[in-house]
Amino acid sequence: MKLNKLSYSSFVFVATLLLFLACKETKKEAISAVNTNKKEKVKVKQRPNIIYILADDLGYGDLSSYGQVNFKTPNIDALAANGIKFTQHYTGSAVCAPSRSSLMTGLHTGHTPIRGNRELKGQEGQEPIPASSVTIAEVLKEAGYVNGAFGKWGLGYIGSTGDPINQGFDEFYGYNCQRQAHRYYPTHLWKNDKKVLLKGNDYTNMVTYAPDLIQDETLKFIEKNKDTTFFAYVPLVLPHAELMAPKDSIFKKYVGKFKEVPHTTKERYTSDYGPHINPTEYSSQDKPYAMYASMVDRLDVYVGQIVAKVKELGIADNTIIMFASDNGPHKEGGANPAYFNSGGGLRGEKRDLYEGGIRTPFITVWPNKIKAGTTTNMVSAFWDILPTVADITETTIPAEVDGVSLVPTLVNQGEQKQHKYLYWEFNIQKGRKAVRKGDWKGVWYKINAEKQGKFELYNLATDPKEEYNVASTNLNIVAELKQIMKDSHTESKLFPFK
Structure with missing residues (x-):
């Protein structure tokens, strides 16, 4: 029997819908089965609330607790003073979407489904993570958590398999599309699918500052769920370009403090608000340094408000707060990482697989569990967060992940499993890869170029700034790291490494 165009389209729609539902149901059953078995073995105590705050393009050296001297971050510093500060924690990738995919799925970029900022023509949003992916939110949902996401998503447009409400979140408010998040005065945000x-x-008049609205929704979610057990994922947009914030008391603290280099519309990828705006570009800024400092300051204020809300509600003793950044510092929109030493003296910035592009601040507070004022050099990464959260909540997942639980390090009890190695890949400019194994760090750019780039090897124990390439005198190490790069990569049709 032949199908006409209308009936054929209906058939495809129904078949796709059934496949989507089947994937989600299979994933749900698998998680439930494993969690049920787990619960039979242990007595589940009251699980803690979890708040994971993710800054956007904040450098390793942008916090005063990590060495910043040009501006202060007292609220985030207080987290470090009351918890544990990691000095060797790594992002999932050197840019937004793959880094967040790694965080959500517990998989490094050789395995996680989203490995780059792949834009979709005609869609407000990026390539979606598939229905079969198991996310932190889904693991926690099966454990009885109420889950909310507030800020920038970037892992699938509204209604797709990657829509946050299709990946375990009960509530989403913010920017679904990271291109739209280039503007701090957008025409709209999303609340779930609305x-x-x-x-x-x-885009001509600038009245409502989007991050302030997102912060309000974050605080409302925490208050609304104070009597439940909740997970709040807070991927803040600050201090990502454009460089823009209200010119209020926070901004005025920094006016005149720095020798400014104005950023104008003559610069690449820049257009101002007005009738000829390109919404995906960035605005000009006559005081970019003061504005950048004020944006980090504002981010710090938001963190302080979250901590204050938790204390006000009387749930601080049973709430874990984690803080990190999605990748290294950017230089778009007039930002200057070198001026503020945003990379903390490390080589590279956003898009680099050198330390400055992928090493992030990471702080965790867990009252009565984590000793205040602890610092650790445990080598860890974004893909550790899912197994850590599963361990904390006495749940697990059905599939293998690339991470390890950090709980022994957090609470200073038990034996901490160490990574054999950490791996990154990024398919820009003919391909980039990096591996860290112990103190050795291998970096390889232009892998697929006609004139292939040279493999670089650094000993981070003696050369944390990656200044001295010692590949020529350590050929056995080079061969080992090259093999790890080969073995760690699984092919992706969406993000081919070529």
Whole structure:
């Protein structure tokens, strides 16, 4: 029997829907089965609330607790003073989407489904993570958590398999699309699958500052769920370009403090608000350094408000707060990482697989569990967060992950499993890969170029700034790390490494 165009389209739609539901149901059953078995073996105590705050393009050296001297971050520093500070924690990738995919799935970029910032024509949003992916939110949902995400998503447009409400979150508010998040005065945000128009914003008039609204929704979620057990994923947009914030008391603290280099529309990828705006670009900024400092300061204020809300509600003793950044510092929109030493003296920045592009601050507070003022040099990464959360909540997942639980390090009890190695790949500019094994760090750029780039080898114990390539005198180590690079990669049709 031949199908006409209408019936054929209906058939494809129904078949796709059934496949999507089958994937989700299979994933749900698998998680439930494993968690049920786990619960039979242990007595589940009251599980803690978990708040994971993710800054956007904040450098390793952008916090005063990590060495910043040009501006202060007292609220985030207080987290470090009351918890544990990691000095060798790594992001999932050197840019937004793959880094967040690694965080959500517990898989490094050789395995995680999203490995680059792949844009979709005609869609407000990026390539979606598939229905079969198991996320932190889904693991926690099966454990009885209420899950909310507030900020920038970037892992699938509204209604797709990667939509946050299709990946374990009960509530989402913010930017679904990371291109739209280039602007701090957008025309709209999203609340679940509903578009929320922002009062007074039309890309000419700038009235409503989106991050302030997102912060309000974050605090409302925490308050609404104070009597439940919740997971709040807070991927803040600050201090990602554009460099823009209200010119209020926070901004005024920094006006005149720095020798400014204005960023104008003559610069690449820059257009101002007005009738000729390109919304995916960045605005000009006559005081970019003061504005950048104020944006980090504002981010710190948001963190302080979250901590204060938890204390006000009387749930601080049973709430874990984690803080990190998605990749190294950016230099778009007039930002200057070198001026503020945003990389903390490390080589590289956003998009680099050198330390400055992928090493991030990481702080965790867990009252009565983590000793205040602890510092650790445990080598860890974004793909450790899912198994860590599963360990904390006495749940598990059905599939293998690349991470290890950090709980022994957090609470200073038991034997901490160490990584055999950490691996990154990034398919830009003819391919980039990096491996860290012990103190050895291998970096390889232009792997697929006609004139292949040279393999670089650094000993981070003696050369943390990656200044001295010692590949020529350590050929056995080079061969070992090259083999790890080969073995760690699984092919991706969406993100081919070529």
